[in-house]
Amino acid sequence: MASVSAKIISSTAAAVATATGGNTTTTRSSCLPVFRRGPATPLPLKLSRRRRHHVRHITNVFKTVESPAAPPTLDPVRQVQKPTILVSEKLGEAGLEVLREFGEVECSYDLSQEDLCKKISLCDALIVRSGTKVTRAVFEAAKGRLKVVGRAGVGIDNVDLQAATEFGCLVVNAPTANTIAAAEHGIALLAAMARNVAQADASMKAGKWQRNKYVGVSLVGKTLAVMGFGKVGSEVARRAKGLGMHVIAHDPYAPADRARAAGVDLVSFDLAISTADFISLHMPLTPTTKKIFNDETFAKVKKGVRIINVARGGVIDEDALVRALDSGAVAQAALDVFTEEPPPKDSKLVQHENVTVTPHLGASTKEAQEGVAIEIAEAVVGALRGELSATAVNAPMVPPEVISELSPYVVLAEKLGRLAVQLVAGGSGIKSVKVVYKTARDPDDLDTRLLRAMVTKGIIEPISSSFINLVNADFTAKQKGLRISEERVSIDSSPENPVESIQVQISNVDSKFASAVSENEYISIEGKVKDGIPRLTCVGSFSVDVSLEGNLILCRQVDQPGMIGRVGNILGECNVNVSFMSVGRTVKRTRAIMAIGVDEEPDKDTLKKIGEVPAIEEFVFLKL
Numbered sequence: 001m002a003s004v005s006a007k008i009i010s011s012t013a014a015a016v017a018t019a020t021g022g023n024t025t026t027t028r029s030s031c032l033p034v035f036r037r038g039p040a041t042p043l044p045l046k047l048s049r050r051r052r053h054h055v056r057h058i059t060n061v062f063k064t065v066e067s068p069a070a071p072p073t074l075d076p077v078r079q080v081q082k083p084t085i086l087v088s089e090k091l092g093e094a095g096l097e098v099l100r101e102f103g104e105v106e107c108s109y110d111l112s113q114e115d116l117c118k119k120i121s122l123c124d125a126l127i128v129r130s131g132t133k134v135t136r137a138v139f140e141a142a143k144g145r146l147k148v149v150g151r152a153g154v155g156i157d158n159v160d161l162q163a164a165t166e167f168g169c170l171v172v173n174a175p176t177a178n179t180i181a182a183a184e185h186g187i188a189l190l191a192a193m194a195r196n197v198a199q200a201d202a203s204m205k206a207g208k209w210q211r212n213k214y215v216g217v218s219l220v221g222k223t224l225a226v227m228g229f230g231k232v233g234s235e236v237a238r239r240a241k242g243l244g245m246h247v248i249a250h251d252p253y254a255p256a257d258r259a260r261a262a263g264v265d266l267v268s269f270d271l272a273i274s275t276a277d278f279i280s281l282h283m284p285l286t287p288t289t290k291k292i293f294n295d296e297t298f299a300k301v302k303k304g305v306r307i308i309n310v311a312r313g314g315v316i317d318e319d320a321l322v323r324a325l326d327s328g329a330v331a332q333a334a335l336d337v338f339t340e341e342p343p344p345k346d347s348k349l350v351q352h353e354n355v356t357v358t359p360h361l362g363a364s365t366k367e368a369q370e371g372v373a374i375e376i377a378e379a380v381v382g383a384l385r386g387e388l389s390a391t392a393v394n395a396p397m398v399p400p401e402v403i404s405e406l407s408p409y410v411v412l413a414e415k416l417g418r419l420a421v422q423l424v425a426g427g428s429g430i431k432s433v434k435v436v437y438k439t440a441r442d443p444d445d446l447d448t449r450l451l452r453a454m455v456t457k458g459i460i461e462p463i464s465s466s467f468i469n470l471v472n473a474d475f476t477a478k479q480k481g482l483r484i485s486e487e488r489v490s491i492d493s494s495p496e497n498p499v500e501s502i503q504v505q506i507s508n509v510d511s512k513f514a515s516a517v518s519e520n521e522y523i524s525i526e527g528k529v530k531d532g533i534p535r536l537t538c539v540g541s542f543s544v545d546v547s548l549e550g551n552l553i554l555c556r557q558v559d560q561p562g563m564i565g566r567v568g569n570i571l572g573e574c575n576v577n578v579s580f581m582s583v584g585r586t587v588k589r590t591r592a593i594m595a596i597g598v599d600e601e602p603d604k605d606t607l608k609k610i611g612e613v614p615a616i617e618e619f620v621f622l623k624l
């Protein structure tokens, strides 16, 4: 019971040491290059000998298939086997040079799936852009030889990450080198659309001179809503302000002070779309943002709004956009990205006279492609050397024995992060997260890198296009201005379990569920692993005990008889299956918290009915 000592490990996500695994106590003299945001300059990072050993295992942690014996190519200088690197889409020359210095490079563009599968078993690395589908079949055909896939760009939706991980293949990307290019393309589309440049050009080339038909609209003094205030969105905002536009932004997870510093007001989704003259999309494609622009949304926009999309086609319901263009709700659209790429030739959207299109050119500038090429080439070479890459998007790097012992806690950590972020009220940017581990072991022996990475993953993934793992968690958190600190609390208990409990605290934010806010005024949730199953054991000051699976409804109600039955009935009537239920209270017959696990997602009406039960003071639905 007694808490003996508390050791604070101030590991800001910013700390370079944490980007490599976060051991804050041991630094020795060996340096390994790790590639970080911005120009692809190797930064020396000091790693302990133990850490270096882990680093070398990065590509082997999940390896399930032995590499076949392939004909070796010898580097005449080093007299070691040179790896073979297949480049399947056009890559900048500077990147190719980096690759050629290290391995045998084969550039084969426009390969069919079949041909790619034939070649891949002789390759150690593959470099692609968005046009090559790296499917499970490709990893299967690689027969274990493929060690790394490099995506020369941000989006990795064309790479089957699950298959990559299963086959022990590291995937790295180049997340920052094309940010400016994408922002510039957004601005190019904004201006071209407002002045009908593409339509007027086509008309003149058809021999016409239609000055009256192509009268445009001015940008100065107009309101631009930037939807997604991340890397690209904030650069678009900056440029639009330079054009004299009034810029507002919607991003539930962006820190308000970062927006304020850029002279941009963060507003709600509805306010953004109902007041803007122009809407520019810069959010990632996630289950939450998929088709976020749909018939319902277009009914709320300011009539005659103009929309730019250089993010991902899937955030717009394209049929709904055609209807909105036909009705005049949307005056014009300028699109670089499409749900299906290339879109069907007879696509009504592409053919629409009020739509300007480009074939996914956002990242296509010479400068961006050179930057991306160098960034990806260095990341791939580093990975082939077995070094740590800050842009790795899969395959955590922890010794198998640590993974095995921590695996149930890994699930717990991710779920606690995922729950905690959903308790934050939209509009309040998250800046500071603290993870508290209670352990009966020597806190110095507790390797929390994986757990911290998984909490970070749980917090960031629902709100970003980033894929988080042990390698990139701190790097990504830093990019998002998120400070993750840790505290290890030593307790008297059985040292059999590596961790007794994990608590996630988020400070300086408002909560959607006031009861999740502790006396110390931060959102606090805590969990434990019992019989190998992760469980939620504390919400704010309330104790509960529910298994973390399916979805969760948290209700705070007056502590009185019949509450479980009433809510259970509402869910039952709507065919929502309750998997478990737990009630926690601080004082008898005052207030209680009910945690209800549900297999299905209740619809809006069902949730409304729960909220209408008089004794229920607040409730929230959380996806695990």
Ligand SMILES: NC(=O)c1ccc[n+]([C@@H]2O[C@H](COP(=O)([O-])OP(=O)(O)OC[C@H]3O[C@@H](n4cnc5c(N)ncnc54)[C@H](O)[C@@H]3O)[C@@H](O)[C@H]2O)c1
Binding pocket: 154, 155, 175, 178, 179, 182, 227, 228, 229, 230, 231, 232, 233, 250, 251, 252, 253, 254, 282, 283, 284, 285, 288, 289, 310, 311, 312, 336, 337, 360, 361, 362, 363, 364, 462, 463, 464, 465, 466
């Ligand atoms: N057209 C191109 O060639 C091209 C080039 C680069 C990037 N992209 C795309 O642009 C998008 C943005 O890229 P980035 O590098 O700026 O990513 P980022 O992760 O830096 O920014 C995304 C932002 O969206 C915010 N967000 C998440 N959910 C949201 C929601 N529901 N509503 C509003 N905002 C939300 C996040 O908080 C984050 O700030 C991605 O979809 C990326 O794939 C396209």
Ligand SMILES: O=C(O)[C@H](O)COP(=O)(O)O
Binding pocket: 129, 130, 131, 152, 153, 154, 155, 156, 178, 360, 361, 362, 363, 364
């Ligand atoms: O995800 C990205 O980086 C952009 O969408 C660019 O894709 P591309 O490399 O195929 O141009």
